[in-house]
Structure formats: C-alpha cells, structure tokens
Amino acid sequence: DGSVKHLLMRTGETVVADEYISAMPCDIMKRFVPKNWANLPYFRQIDELEGIPVINLHMWFDRKLKAVDHLCFSRSPLLSVYADMSVTCKEYFDDDASMLELVFAPCSPLAGGNTNWIAKSDEEIIDATMGELARLFPTEIAYDETWPATKKQEGVDGQARLRKYAVVKVPRSVYAAIPGRNKYRPSQTSPIPNFTLAGDWTSQKFLGSMEGAVLGGKLAAEVVANRAKGNPDKPIKEIQQDIIDAAASHVAKEPAGVKGDGAIAR
Ligand SMILES: Cc1cc2nc3c(=O)[nH]c(=O)nc-3n(C[C@H](O)[C@H](O)[C@H](O)COP(=O)(O)OP(=O)(O)OC[C@H]3O[C@@H](n4cnc5c(N)ncnc54)[C@H](O)[C@@H]3O)c2cc1C
Structure with missing residues (x-):
C-alpha cells in the first residue's frame, strides 16, 4: 500500500516499527526515495534542495x-x-x-x-x-x-x-539557502501514512542549523504523537505547481542508496 514495511539494515536485519522517521540529510534522502514514491510531488520537492560544501x-x-x-x-x-x-x-x-x-x-x-x-x-x-x-x-x-x-x-x-x-x-552540509528555496522544504507530515521527515532542511522557521534540526525533530515528533492520540494528521505543506506538474512526467528509478561500507553516500 506504499507505506513502510520495515527498515532493512546493512547487516540484513529488519527493524519493524509503528512509525518511521527519517532524519537523514536531504542529499541522502534523495538517494533513498523508493521507486513507487518517486512520482509523488512531495518527494520531488527534495530535488530543489542541495547541500553545500x-x-x-x-x-x-x-x-x-x-x-x-x-x-x-x-x-x-x-x-x-x-x-x-x-x-x-x-x-x-x-x-x-x-x-x-x-x-x-x-x-x-x-x-x-x-x-x-x-x-x-x-x-x-x-x-x-x-x-x-x-x-x-x-x-x-x-x-x-x-x-x-x-x-x-x-x-x-x-x-x-x-x-x-x-x-x-x-562535501554536502546544510542545504544551500539561495533565494526561492524555502517553499520547497517539505513538511514533516508526508503522504506516506507511517513515514515522517525530520532534519534541519524540512519546513520550519529556521534555516539549516542546529536550531533548525531541533525544531524539525520536534515537529516530526509532534506528527507521531498526534497519530498516537488518534488525531488527524496536520496537513501536508502546500506543494508548488511547478513541482506537481514535473512530478507526473518524472521517470522513476530504483533508489541509488549508499555504496561502499562507509556511512557516507558515494
Ligand atoms: C562544519 C560545520 C559547521 C557548522 N556550524 C554550525 C553552527 O555554528 N551553528 C549552527 O547552527 N549550525 C552549524 N552547522 C550546521 C549544523 O551542524 C546542521 O544544521 C545540523 O547538524 C543538522 O542536523 P540534522 O539532524 O538535520 O542533520 P545531521 O546532523 O547532518 O544528521 C543527519 C544524520 O543522518 C545520518 N545518516 C546519513 N546517511 C545515513 C544513512 N544512509 N542511513 C542512516 N543514517 C544516515 C548521519 O550520519 C547523521 O547522523 C554546521 C555544519 C557544519 C558541517
């Protein structure tokens, strides 16, 4: 149904949970978006964000x-x-x-x-x-x-x-805060029922920073806590029309993931 079934660790172990939160940087997240999520405009917003060295x-x-x-x-x-x-x-x-x-x-x-x-x-x-x-x-x-x-x-x-x-x-640190980027920062609430985004690059009032990371984490926790209480999700932040238009014709690929044995994506 498009929701997250489990986390597959490098060791081959699977971790099953009620809710999944990604706090990975935007450049890594881009490499993990599954093929069947790739045409959702929500995830295509991440293409507009890029970490600076x-x-x-x-x-x-x-x-x-x-x-x-x-x-x-x-x-x-x-x-x-x-x-x-x-x-x-x-x-x-x-x-x-x-x-x-x-x-x-x-x-x-x-x-x-x-x-x-x-x-x-x-x-x-x-x-x-x-x-x-x-x-x-x-x-x-x-x-x-x-x-x-x-x-x-x-x-x-x-x-x-x-x-x-x-x-x-x-090589990839905070997202480049060049003009026009804020509108592409995704809300913590995602269109996937058991998946929430955190991280300094997600939508909150601060730029990519320690404060932004903390607030992004708190807002993600709020999404999960809200669900646990049985409340409806906060709405997903408005997605720009150019992203919605381009998402339809985006050619979905298998995610690149990370290569090699290190923690850093190559
Ligand atoms: C040199 C430098 C100086 C900075 N100075 C300041 C400063 O003075 N003030 C300030 O406010 N901010 C500063 N920042 C920015 C600040 O560090 C970031 O904004 C903040 O750490 C972002 O937090 P985060 O939790 O969103 O992401 P991160 O701290 O980047 O955490 C992301 C996590 O995801 C993990 N990860 C990556 N790939 C995977 C994977 N495939 N699977 C699982 N986990 C993965 C990483 O290991 C990491 O632990 C600085 C950054 C740098 C690089």
Missing part, C-alpha cells in the same frame, strides 16, 4: 592567542565562525596553547564563494587560512615560510606558529 579546520598553535576568547563571527570572506577551543571547551582546555576550530566557508560557487576550495589540497586550505588569520591578528600570528600566505606579516611581531592541523571536508 563546508570545511572544518582544527589548528593547534604553539602558544596562547589572546584575541579569541569566545565564539566569533569573522569579518574574513573565507572564515565564517571560529572559537579558541582551549578557552571555550573543557575537553581542549589548555592554559598555554590555543587550538582554533574554524568553519571555512563559503567554499564553493553554489554557496556564494568564487573558489572551489573543497577540491583543493589540505595544505592550500591551511595556507589560505593562515593568511587570513595573519591578516585578522597581525600582532599574534608569526610569518612562517611553511605558510607563504603569512608572508605579508613579515616584520610584524606576531609569534604564534602552527604546530599541527586537521582538515575535515564536508
């Missing part, structure tokens, strides 16, 4: 930076938000040396950047970041020939040098 950087310095003592939004075009974890996070606490964690974004044209940073090497990304940090904190970051972008700091008396680093590339 984001890079997370972990950078350990050889001394304490004095300028960063809480979470900061940056005025740099490359670094959006960062914090000195040696100050802000118990697990990284260190009186003598800073560990900066930074979000490097935008890092693709889709996200509003002009460089496809996600395709660059870790060294190129760290060099660009060191250059930005040297520009933002000229009295703190040393000129270091390992990182040529710090060269403009030559002569300034910054002393801090990078000791080690890690670059974590997230």
